[in-house]
Amino acid sequence: MAVQNPYADRLGRIPVERHEVEVLGGRTAYWVYGPADAATTILAVHGFRGDHHGLEPVVAFLDGIRVISPDLPGFGETAPLPGRTHTLQTYADWLREFAAAAAPEAIVLGHSFGSIVSAAAVAGGLPTERLILVNPIGAPALEGPRGILTRLAVLYYWAGAKLPRVLGEAVLRSRLIVRIMSVSMAKTRDRRLRAFIHGQHDDYFSGFADRDVLRDAFVASVSHDVRRYAPAIDQPTLLIAADRDDITPIAAQRHLRELFPQAELVEIAGVGHLIHYETPQQAASAVTRFLAPSDAGTR
Template sequence: MDFTARRVVSSPGRETVDDGGAWLGTTAAVWHYPAEASEPGPSAASQAPARRLLLIHGFRGDHHGMALIVDALPEFEVFVPDLPGFGATPPLQRATSDAADSLPGKHGPAEQGPSKQGPGKQGPAKHTLDAYAGFVEALAEALELGAGDVLVGHSFGSIIVAAHAAQTNPAAHAAQTNPAAPPQEPRRWAGLGLLAPISNDIFTGRLLPGAAAVDLYYRASQWLPERLAQALLRSPLAQAVTNASMIVTREPDQVAYIRDQHRQHFSGYADPHTLLQAYWASSRHTVTEFADRLELPVLLAPGAKDQLSTPAGQRRLRAMIPRAHTEVLCETGHLLHYEKPAQAARALRRFISTLD
């Protein structure tokens, strides 16, 4: 499913706004999984329509990472996009206000996207957290998702969806919107699911040594010529280090599957520059920045052995969110979407069943 996403993503007072371009566009690739038909019965006609889900993947992933969880939720209609700059979705492009009216709406092939704009009216956008949150809003608008539906994010996706939900709740929206701008109706989701939520600043405490090494890895890619940068970022050694440090399961079939997924999709980014921007957005923010503005029901589903968060950080995050519910997934870490997809799906299903 392809369409061009358009969204004003600048937020007054934030340092992470786009570099002067108010309109962002890309030809977004979205995978649509229809709900499986339920068994017919006397009460089928009286049942409320199943909630639809929008799932947002993590850093250096794409929609493939959510596949096992989608498979475990057959009763729901699910949408899973590739984030801008990853998988089949090109990086974001910005357009000046003069070009805003010329940006296309829904369309088909990727080559019909905003890259056809005239010279001087468009250029690369900064892939900030605000930009990714705006991308989610554009998706929700295009897919007509809203008050009855559920937004879910894994890892970096948990930060993105938290930022999006915080920006679109009534109180936060009123506080952040320019008073001179016309009022906008905020989007209301039925609930927010955060899988392996990022609760800790990774540049502090026991997470600092690993975070510093990863930071150097991505910085080095910008100091090298393009060919060498690509070799570094796509290095089998980098994948091996990721596997060794992140895989918790000892089931041979699962280990082989995760390694193969990383081999196929770990390097599915558009270019080193976009990848670095996404890394900065993922590593310089946490869900805690938005926790007290998440006024909707929130599921926190961390892995008990999560390598990127601490138990204390998860407890602190839980205490900050007014309507949070925590369900810890045992015997897994940050890669719970590969190691415990059925358990993650059950946690989501139980959470959704409690929503009004």
């Protein structure tokens, strides 16, 4: 039985095109949403294990804004970068090169792991007028409210990398494990919305190229956080955080705001690490207001 996408009607009214561009010796697949003559363009960077589909609910509410959304190397329809270990530095280098090739001068938006990649790239010289981080990783994942689950995830990815390849790949793509991850992150009590979230994870959470790139990206995601890069980011920054996030508690997000020279924090109540699925309209409203010409965008 197909799961209904609650945002399908709005998405269906937005023009979208698929493109590819060569970046760091590999081909990056990306999607362009919205009007070609839009005054504002956002470069949207998705999170760990996902692909560009994850941010589509937010895109659905960004009226009149052009969004360029690539699949990160090794995920979705973008192959791993040849001859490279997929460290955070590799992803940051890739994002800078991709932006130069396909989204020059775009506003950068990153979700979850994408928040770390985006922050590292901007701190490293990626030009952008403003930075937007949704569910930013604002503290070490192992110290979050569910640090024990993160430690179990470390064991899971370690085992997937050490088992014989066929068995390891099967473990890492296990629908049961994906469902456990999905259930642990979803906070909504709306049964239809929960079904949609689980369906999205079923469809896209196992779209990684192979276990090697998955392991590399996981290590990068739990070994870094946005705090290291915040002081070096001079651009006005918007943090969109959730008060029930199991990866970065809201107190850590409030502290993260203070590390940026210019930052604003929007807190969304009753949601966890899936703002992009559960409250995309609220996130998009915060983004639209932040980008409005009359908005100062700083605390």
